[in-house]
Amino acid sequence: MKKKEPVIRIRKAKLSDLYQINNIGHNVLLDIPGFVWGQPSWNEEKIKAGWYWVATENNLVVGVICLEFRNDGIAVGHMLSVAETHQRLGIGTKLLVFAKRLAKKKNMQQIQGCSFLEYDATDFYLKSGANKTSRQQSFQGHKYNCFYLDL
Ligand SMILES: CC(C)(COP(=O)(O)OP(=O)(O)OC[C@H]1O[C@@H](n2cnc3c(N)ncnc32)[C@H](O)[C@@H]1OP(=O)(O)O)[C@@H](O)C(=O)NCCC(=O)NCCS
DSSP states (O other): OOOOOOOOEEEEOOGGGHHHHHHHHGGGOOOOTTOOTTOHHHHHHHHHHTOEEEEEETTEEEEEEEEEEOTTSEEEEEEEEEOGGGTTSSHHHHHHHHHHHHHHHTTOSEEEEEEEGGGOOHHHHHHTTOEEOSSOEEETTEEEEEEEEEO
16 A cells, blocks of 8 residues: 655755765765765755755755756756655655746746666656657666656
């Protein structure tokens, strides 16, 4: 039986969230040279840039998303992660729905994001309505898929 859906709020991240963001960001860290996404200093820089949002349950951060809104109308998702204790409860989906709403409000035309095969997240992105580009790409020999959502 599926666990009860938690009550989730999504808000802009503050520097005081850094510790919790680092913990949740741990889920995406891969042992690849030059892998910066989700590293503590990268997280701090992106919070300061205003690119991070957090999903909270009872003021505890349980999910994070990092989104860049570019001048060319493309919103780039750099990071999406849900605490292991809270996965498969709809929080990742809520963060994507939030991202879509925000990107539309900012007049973006598309959201794009990439996902290393190690994450095994293809079903999640396809179920959320994203399209997968036909060509896989590679970073330091590690393959990743690219996804896009037209708004
Ligand atoms: C991928 C991730 C963000 C999904 O978030 P989530 O809150 O667990 O996902 P949701 O509960 O919203 O899932 C929605 C649907 O996506 C699919 N899905 C989610 N996780 C899945 C998984 N591990 N395997 C297969 N399908 C999955 C399911 O169809 C699910 O619906 P269901 O639970 O009713 O079957 C989360 O598992 C995570 O943080 N993983 C570790 C970090 C990571 O891989 N991030 C992606 C980097 S690109």
